[in-house]
Amino acid sequence: MSENAPLLLLVDDDATFRQVLTRAMQRRGFEVISAESVEQAVGLLSQQSPEFAVVDLKMQGASGLELVSQLHQLDNQTRIVVLTGYASIATAVEAIKLGATHYLAKPASVDDIIQAFGRVEGDSALSPKEQPLSVDRLEWEHIQRVLQAHDGNISATARALNMHRRTLQRKLAKYPVKQ
Template identity: 70%
Template sequence: MADIDINSLSDINSLNQADMLLVDDDVLFTEVLARAMQKRGFHVVVAHSVQEAITLTEHETPEYAVIDLKMPGESGLALVRHLHQIDNQTRIVVLTGYASIATAVEAVKLGATHYLAKPADAAQILAAFQRTEGDAEIPLASQTLSVNRMEWEHIQRVLQENEGNISATARSLNMHRRTLQRKLSKYPVKQ
């Protein structure tokens, strides 16, 4: 696949037919985002699970990938690791409706270029692909996290430490497995 220079959003026309892998279990979301990216010159391939995406990348790796974190079966983090191992030049943006500090850190450690909370539009995703460095000028949060948000973050970190194993995480947290599953099924608590 050809090398693409995405130094600025004004160079979007140079992305003509760059390959993009879009992986999300939300069919409607993938249809809308795929159309938006095709209008911007990408050749988009869609998968709705990690395993389907791995199969699609057996013969050719994409220059760009947009991966949902939480899908049935394996986590999107497994796909981030896979894509980074087969081609560390693939620019990967992880999207999630379940944003947490722990998963953001893990996604970047595994090779993601950036991490965005849903809903994210095509322009935000393209800007995320463009980012190559951190931003020291980003404003710091003016308030601390709520107790409920800290609990959510702690659960996510322990879940990552246990490689997504809910039973092991429940034991580590000294919590009943069903209580943990109920907490995980809820959307993350606001700040």
């Protein structure tokens, strides 16, 4: 990697997601260092200060919000994007207050993340969606949150959702429902 490549810190507890995003960001010219937890990321910060950071909100141990605060205190020029499968208005507001540049709900494309780094001002022309999320999409998002909360254990997720395991497996086999 070239010495002029911007340094990106990627913090997410999903190893597969980290590997895929690391490769994608390297192909787009970033030097990437990654960590699976806030604690591990803090150790990396003692060695170097990143210009960009992608931080998952919910991980084992400390919350990604804590890391956003630490990154902002270390260097308030660091462009921080919080990326989460547990998007909520409350955590979005807190992330921005703590110093995040942008807040994106998973799934987000690499282009969405790179575009979010460049957002420095709000968009007053943004209008509310005409159509709220469909019931099917809300169900799919809820299942994904519960599945993640149970570390991918389908049986435990089915019990938590009060759903038969085979029914849950059929729902999981489908692609995400469109917005």
